[in-house]
Amino acid sequence: MSTPIPQPPGVPLLGNIFDIDPNNTWASLKKLSEKYGEIFQIKVLGQTLVFVAGAALAEELSDEKRFRKFVGGPIVEIRYAVHDALFTAYEREASWGIAHRIIAPELTPRSVSERFSEMRDATNELIAKWKTLGTNNTISAIGELNKLNLEATTLTLYGKKLNCLDAPEHPMIKGMEDSTSEAMKRPTRPALLNWLWYGGKFKAATKTMRAYASELVQHRKANPTERRDVLAALMSAQDPETGTALTDSQVIDEIVSMPIGSSTAPALLATSIHFLLKNPHVIVKAREELDAVVGSEELTYAHLADLKYVEGIVRESLRLSFAAPGFNIEPIPKDDDKSPVLLGGGRYQIAHNQAVIVVLAGVNRDPTVFEEPLAFKPERMMGGAFDGLPAGVKKWFGNGKRECIGKHWAWQFNMTVLAKLITEVDFEMADPGYELEQDGWFNLRPVDFYVKVKPRAS
Numbered sequence: 303m304s305t306p307i308p309q310p311p312g313v314p315l316l317g318n319i320f321d322i323d324p325n326n327t328w329a330s331l332k333k334l335s336e337k338y339g340e341i342f343q344i345k346v347l348g349q350t351l352v353f354v355a356g357a358a359l360a361e362e363l364s365d366e367k368r369f370r371k372f373v374g375g376p377i378v379e380i381r382y383a384v385h386d387a388l389f390t391a392y393e394r395e396a397s398w399g400i401a402h403r404i405i406a407p408e409l410t411p412r413s414v415s416e417r418f419s420e421m422r423d424a425t426n427e428l429i430a431k432w433k434t435l436g437t438n439n440t441i442s443a444i445g446e447l448n449k450l451n452l453e454a455t456t457l458t459l460y461g462k463k464l465n466c467l468d469a470p471e472h473p474m475i476k477g478m479e480d481s482t483s484e485a486m487k488r489p490t491r492p493a494l495l496n497w498l499w500y501g502g503k504f505k506a507a508t509k510t511m512r513a514y515a516s517e518l519v520q521h522r523k524a525n526p527t528e529r530r531d532v533l534a535a536l537m538s539a540q541d542p543e544t545g546t547a548l549t550d551s552q553v554i555d556e557i558v559s560m561p562i563g564s565s566t567a568p569a570l571l572a573t574s575i576h577f578l579l580k581n582p583h584v585i586v587k588a589r590e591e592l593d594a595v596v597g598s599e600e601l602t603y604a605h606l607a608d609l610k611y612v613e614g615i616v617r618e619s620l621r622l623s624f625a626a627p628g629f630n631i632e633p634i635p636k637d638d639d640k641s642p643v644l645l646g647g648g649r650y651q652i653a654h655n656q657a658v659i660v661v662l663a664g665v666n667r668d669p670t671v672f673e674e675p676l677a678f679k680p681e682r683m684m685g686g687a688f689d690g691l692p693a694g695v696k697k698w699f700g701n702g703k704r705e706c707i708g709k710h711w712a713w714q715f716n717m718t719v720l721a722k723l724i725t726e727v728d729f730e731m732a733d734p735g736y737e738l739e740q741d742g743w744f745n746l747r748p749v750d751f752y753v754k755v756k757p758r759a760s
């Protein structure tokens with residue numbers, strides 16, 4: 303006998319519309335996951351939405367023999383900007399496999415390691431800028447790290463120095479913000495209103511992002527190079543399986559998608575700074591490790607593998623920030639079989655075609671897996687303790703074949719930036735009473751989190 307999936311009471315006709323804040327959907331889902339636990343559902347205008355917020359069910363949904371990525375809602379909306387790119391392609395579209403086989407070789411740990419010095423030097427530039435700000439500065443952690451991320455992404459993947467660290471915010475950052483916020487909100491509004499009232503914003507943001515990408519293509523054409531990077535692959539590689547190359551428009555689609563994906567990294571790092579400030583003993587321990595491993599040398603790629611405690615900080619920040627807040631799964635359709643899909647050994651059942659949204663705020667803090675799930679403890683993310691954790695709580699990069707293609711880039715970037723910041727900078731909360739609040743669209747970042755930065759006291 304299956305148990306009904308818990309659901310908040312709701313109101314007649316409109317259902318659970320008031321349980322979700324369209325301006326901060328993920329905060330509403332976090333709250334619901336705290337109340338209802340491993341699984342819950344809501345009904346909005348007759349449509350059922352199911353959410354999984356527990357580790358065991360998340361692991362079950364990771365079985366690629368039974369489930370696959372669901373391309374729906376906001377992901378379909380953002381196709382207006384990037385069409386059938388990696389992140390947005392439907393299962394049936396051959397373009398996913400073609401682009402994946404063309405891009406993946408440029409994002410292996412080895413390929414990404416060749417870009418280490420570019421990442422580190424961009425981070426050094428940001429720190430050097432901060433050192434000129436004087437003692438009484440206040441900066442937005444996410445604002446500064448968004449700039450660093452765009453600078454590093456553009457340089458490492460596309461070979462162009464944007465020089466955006468010390469400049470007003472690059473238009474690409476607002477383009478990504480506007481397009482992703484619009485993609486999240488459109489499914490909640492009547493189509494006519496989207497078209498009449500909000501179409502202009504979506505169009506303008508798309509134009510900005512595609513102009514950023516076109517300039518990179520033009521720059522490469524005007525400056526031919528032997529450099530092997532993602533842009534080189536996009537523009538000239540052929541899929542080894544089919545011999546197909548990407549069209550000019552697909553090249554732009556993929557160039558735009560990568561910074562949207564990588565903007566999760568600064569969201570993670572900004573939240574990590576908050577966790578560090580709330581846990582000063584972690585900074586002390588990380589500095590002991592950094593002093594022992596790196597000492598007074600400049601950080602190199604070889605050091606990263608020995609920074610196990612810093613890696614614990616990155617992983618614990620991934621767990622508690624849920625910087626990528628979730629992902630969507632659906633049962634793999636079976637010909638003519640419309641019987642319900644059972645979850646949890648029959649404990650729950652969902653319709654054969656029911657999409658499920660995995661809410662990482664619930665999964666990553668599952669109290670059946672973690673003692674003191676809200677505490678920030680890098681030690682549990684190291685060595686045997688980390689290896690022993692169930693697979694369901696390590697889904698911060700998504701799952702299976704649609705797992706994040708930038709995960710090695712993200713690991714290297716997060717490790718490099720955190721190692722440099724912890725080594726060289728003392729942060730202080732601008733408002734000592736600040737408590738973490740998050741919002742976001744395709745990623746979650748701290749709201750109104752300002753810090754003062756100073757060179758590390760000797």
Ligand code: HEM
Nearest residue numbers: 388389563564566567626629698699700704706707708712
């Ligand atoms: C901390 C950093 C990051 C996190 C937590 C993260 C998380 C994720 C997650 C959860 C997915 C799966 C989405 C889904 O199933 O719908 C995903 C996919 C993706 N990510 Fe990331 N990501 C990060 C950084 C990056 C970076 C640096 C890039 C680019 C260099 C990137 C590019 C992508 C792309 C293109 C996809 C779609 C892959 C596909 O479907 O084939 N991400 N990411």
